[in-house]
Amino acid sequence: MTIADYLLSINEPSFRLKQYNQAIYQQLIENWDEFTAWPKLLREKVAIEFPLEKLVVINHQISKKKDTEKVLFSRVKNDRQLLETVLMRHQDGRNTVCVSSMVGCPVGCTFCATGTMGFIANLTSDEIAEQVLFFARRLKKEQQKITNIVFMGMGEPLLNLKNVLESIDIFTDSDKMAMSPSRVTISTSGIVQPMKELFAKDFKGRIALSLHAPTQALRESIMPIAKNNHLDKLMELVDQYINKTNKRISFEYILLKNINDKQRHAEKLAQLVRGKLIHLNLIPYNPVPGFTLETSDRKQIDRFSAILTKARVPHTVRVSMGQDIDAACGQLATKKTSV
Numbered sequence: 001m002t003i004a005d006y007l008l009s010i011n012e013p014s015f016r017l018k019q020y021n022q023a024i025y026q027q028l029i030e031n032w033d034e035f036t037a038w039p040k041l042l043r044e045k046v047a048i049e050f051p052l053e054k055l056v057v058i059n060h061q062i063s064k065k066k067d068t069e070k071v072l073f074s075r076v077k078n079d080r081q082l083l084e085t086v087l088m089r090h091q092d093g094r095n096t097v098c099v100s101s102m103v104g105c106p107v108g109c110t111f112c113a114t115g116t117m118g119f120i121a122n123l124t125s126d127e128i129a130e131q132v133l134f135f136a137r138r139l140k141k142e143q144q145k146i147t148n149i150v151f152m153g154m155g156e157p158l159l160n161l162k163n164v165l166e167s168i169d170i171f172t173d174s175d176k177m178a179m180s181p182s183r184v185t186i187s188t189s190g191i192v193q194p195m196k197e198l199f200a201k202d203f204k205g206r207i208a209l210s211l212h213a214p215t216q217a218l219r220e221s222i223m224p225i226a227k228n229n230h231l232d233k234l235m236e237l238v239d240q241y242i243n244k245t246n247k248r249i250s251f252e253y254i255l256l257k258n259i260n261d262k263q264r265h266a267e268k269l270a271q272l273v274r275g276k277l278i279h280l281n282l283i284p285y286n287p288v289p290g291f292t293l294e295t296s297d298r299k300q301i302d303r304f305s306a307i308l309t310k311a312r313v314p315h316t317v318r319v320s321m322g323q324d325i326d327a328a329c330g331q332l333a334t335k336k337t338s339v
């Protein structure tokens with residue numbers, strides 16, 4: 001039962017729901033005592049049915065530079081199921097939360113620590129929203145706000161699409177967190193069917209597609225999911241999306257030494273994306289303990305970038321944040337997790 005249904009069932013007037021949303025999502029209360037707009041009796045009833053605590057904080061790490069924080073949460077419904085969420089405090093003032101949509105991930109990208117966990121559970125929309133609320137409450141104490149949300153944590157968001165979209169409603173509803181949809185990015189490994197569903201829903205947020213290779217064969221060797229989701233089909237979908245919305249898509253490309261970072265890869269990549277309304281993010285690989293993959297040399301990254309520049313492909317080499325606390329891209333994995 002939703003909170004709206006519950007309030008109706010106990011004959012509370014409709015303004016109570018608005019007050020609830022304001023308290024939870026705007027006032028960012030941390031306990032029911034702060035919610036003085038409601039009579040104590042009503043608070044006590046709702047507290048039993050809808051506890052404020054949606055996730056339990058197990059560990060909170062802050063990077064040496066203090067620009068990245070990572071929180072390890074456990075689920076209330078199963079304290080052995082763990083997930084991680086990252087806050088990045090950018091120098092330009094943006095505060096981005098990188099949320100998880102799952103515990104573990106079934107996709108198994110070869111460069112990603114989460115992929116080694118396999119699929120454990122989908123997170124509910126409340127559990128996804130709670131990751132953002134946790135940092136929103138923290139930033140509020142510093143008179144700061146979350147400016148961006150990216151679904152780039154643990155899990156493939158398009159394989160938990162219903163809950164992900166419900167959480168985005170919480171982030172963007174004017175009665176709730178009231179963020180602009182353009183501040184929310186769903187990042188996908190590229191799964192054709194749910195991409196079609198998402199595009200058909202007239203999604204107002206941003207899309208990031210993990211490309212990671214310029215050819216089908218290389219992509220399959222890095223990302224097993226690519227076998228059933230052909231690069232040609234993904235590019236066709238991207239073209240349709242851009243034609244329909246005139247919105248830019250981001251492509252993510254993790255640079256793996258001697259695997260996808262050679263001159264021929266950059267040239268092929270430029271051919272693949274040139275002329276499209278896209279922005280390419282080059283992500284130097286962040287080492288994961290136990291993996292044999294290596295980060296591309298700085299010179300090689302510069303050469304790769306120069307080829308793209310020459311081909312007029314808009315791109316950025318992403319600056320890694322939070323490596324010292326294993327919070328960077330591809331490093332999230334809750335070592336203690338079990339079912």
Ligand code: SF4
Pocket residue numbers: 105106107108109112113114115153154155156189330
């Ligand atoms: S990169 Fe994303 S989709 Fe791939 S295994 Fe990791 S969490 Fe899953």
